[in-house]
Structures are given as C-alpha cells and as structure tokens.
Amino acid sequence: MGRICTAHELLRAVAFDHDVALDEAELEKVFWSYKGLELDLSRERSFFAATNEALARAFEDLARSKRELEVARRELEEINATLEQRVADGVAKLRESERMAAYGQLVAGVVHEIRQPLFAIKTVAYLIAQALRDRDEEAHVAILRTESERLDTLMEDLLDFAKPFNLMRSTVPISVLLRDTIAAFRAQAPASRLEVEVSSDDELVAMLDRIRIQQVLINLLHNAHKHASGATRVELVARPGERCVVITVENDGTPIHGDVASRAFEPFFTTGQGTGLGLAIARRIIEAHGGTIAVAPLQIGTRFTLSLPAEALAG
C-alpha cells in the first residue's frame, strides 16, 4: 500500500498539480514501484487461488460427507425401524405362543376327557347297529354314529389347532410335494370327482416341513371338494416369487363370498359345514414357516395363495 501511495503521489505531481518534470531517478522509482506492484498482485493471486482451491475441495468434501452422513442416518433409521418391528413381532409371537401353550394344555385335557366316553358311545353305537341290521331303527343309530364321528373329528382338529408344534424342515422338491399331495388326497377322498391339475417348475426346491405343508394343501383340496359348490377342477400352481415360493390352489366352484373370505381363517368360523378349524390350522402352519396365506374370490371360483418366504428357498 505504501508503494501505491508513493507511486500515485509522484504521478499526481506530474499530471495534476504542477508542470514539474520528475527526474530520471524518480521516474524509475515510479516505474519499478508499479512493476513491483504488478508482481506482488500476481503472487497474491496465486496464493489466494491455491487457498481457494483448497477451500473449494474442503467444501466438496464436507458436502460429500454430509450426503454420506444423511444416507447413513436414513439407513440407521430404517434398521432401527426394522429392529423395533422385529422386537414387536417377537414379543407378539412370544405372547401368542404362551397363550397357545396354555390354551393347548386346557384343550388337551378337555379332549382327553371327552374322547373316553365318546369312544364308548361309538362302540355301543356300532353294536346296536349290528343288532338292528335291516330294521327301521338302524337309520337312527346311523345318525348316532355319524355325529360321533363328527365329534371325534372336531376333537382331532381341536388338538391339532391347540397343541404347539415344531417344524421339521427338509429340502423338498415342490413338484414332488404337489404330486404326493394329490395322491394322499385321492386316498382320503376316493369318491371325489375333482379334476386336479399340477403345474410346477421341476427345479423349484424349498426348505419346508413336508408333512405340514402337505396337510395344508390337502385341507384346501378337501375344502374345494366339500365346500366349493359346483367345483369340478382344482389347479395347483407353484412358482418362484420375489424372495419367496408361491403356491396357488384355485378351484372353479362358486366364488367365496367377500365376508366369508375376510373371516375364513378365524378359528371356529364356518359356513355350516366342518369344524371351522381347518383353515385356521392351515394359517398357523404357514405362519410358522414365516409365510402368508390368503383367499380371494375369482370371477369363477376361488383362489388360495400361499407365500413362503425366501428362507424357505433352498439352494
């Protein structure tokens, strides 16, 4: 700044105030003063460019760090939310299993007490039916036997629904599972005229409790056989879903009513036939696998959809 003033003062002396010529030494001083100023400014420019560049980089780094922190924060929030949800689910499952364990003990006791006299009733009914063969009263005894059988079935379902069970998972080829299911269904319901079609990728394999999943599928086939009015055909389709295995059981009977569909999996909910526990048991088995089961009416028929999560996918 001192040099600027000096040079400027000297120049002013020439240009504005007096018509006094500077001597050579003074002019040279002005010249070098301005030359020096130019050089200094150039050095200043370089210095500030270097520090500005560093500042710009620091700002970029800060902005990047901020973005990374924001992403990390969101991920943490998501993980936190997932963990909270898992804890909530875990607590709910624990409570449910505790409730079911207590309920199971109670039901097992009641069923045990009922089954003993029931067995006696069934035996006596059989003997009476033998004695009354070819007589009109035989029809009354037949009612007694049928109702005893129904009561026995109810006891079995109650036990199945209430007792805790552990899954016995193994690697199961889905196409084999579906074929075995149909064979078992045919053996249990030889009178059924349902046409059952299977469609599955031969490569599709899953870690499942084969017996339990088969129990669910047979239940759905029985459902179509007994309760889907006008059903002539059932289609079982298995396919890989997004991180899951999806199995659909679709019949062509009268579509399930919306109200019925929404309550179909409630224990003891029935449209007048059956114990009302079959679908509740099915849901329990699927949920034990970590999956879901849903029912939806179609334009013609009803579709049950089983979704078993990725953990069930083998290989």
Added chain:
Amino acid sequence: MDIADVEVFGVFLQSLGHACVNLQLIAGEEAAGACSVDPGSWYPAARFRELFEHVVGCFPNPEPLRERIGTEMMKLWYEHGPGRSIIASAVDFLRYQTGSEGYHSLVRGPESNKGAFSLLELDEPRGRAIIRSTTPFDRAMERGVLLGGLKLTGEVGYVKIENTPDASTFHVEFH
C-alpha cells in the same frame, strides 16, 4: 539430505508456526502446538520440516503457499525478532547472507548436513544478486524468505526471484 543431527533455533521454528497461523493455514490446537516453542532453545530440524510439509500437504496446489510462508516468516523475524536490529536495507539483507551468516545463526549441525545459504554475487547498482542454497529445506519457502527479506525495510518496490531451471540457485533482481 539427512537432517538427523541438524537443529533449528527456536525463533526460526516459532516463526514458521506464527506464519502458518497468520496466513490462516492452521488454527485451534494445531496452531497452539506449532507456536508453543521457546524462541531461545534449539530444536530438531525434522520438527520444522514435518510441520511445514504437514501444513502445505493439506493443499492441492501448495507451491504459492510454500513461498508465502517463507515471506511471512521474514516479516515476523523483522517485526518481532532480531531482524530490525540487524538489517537496515534490502542490500543489508543480501549482505547478511554472505558466507551463510544469516542461515547459520538459525541452523546448526554438521556442515554436510545443514548445508549453506550464501550470497555468491551482488551487483548493487544494477539491482542483481545470486544466492546459492544447499540447505535441507524447501526451495520455494527459501524463495519466499528472500522475497520477504528484501522487502522488509520498504525501500525496494520491485523484487523478482528466479530459481529455474536450477532450483538451488536464486537469481535476484531488485529495484
């Protein structure tokens, strides 16, 4: 160059710390650490070099900073150190480098390791000088030291220093 046995005078090291603070290149605890030096004691030259390289290493294009640190150090040496009592003009400053007198007042150790910073030629009427450096320190910083030193007394308006292609030989022009 090995500087294991070379030491710098405290005021020299302190000048570096203060220069970095004044230029806002360091702050906070780092600045406090760099300036906490006894100006009358001797310190390993490695400490000087480490601090210098650490500071300029934070910048993507540090060359102008290296020079500016040297210039700023000389301001402090002149204003707050012994400089004002030693030199009265730019030429004084150049003469003070004769036989590395100035350099050796601040750096000590084996000759082969500490090197020299000495005036080789001085043409005062033409405003020309040549300085040769064999020190273990940064040449851009030394260019700044010369630049700052020549302008300390304020009577010189123009200083140009070239040290290319040989970085260790400084061709000085001053008017």
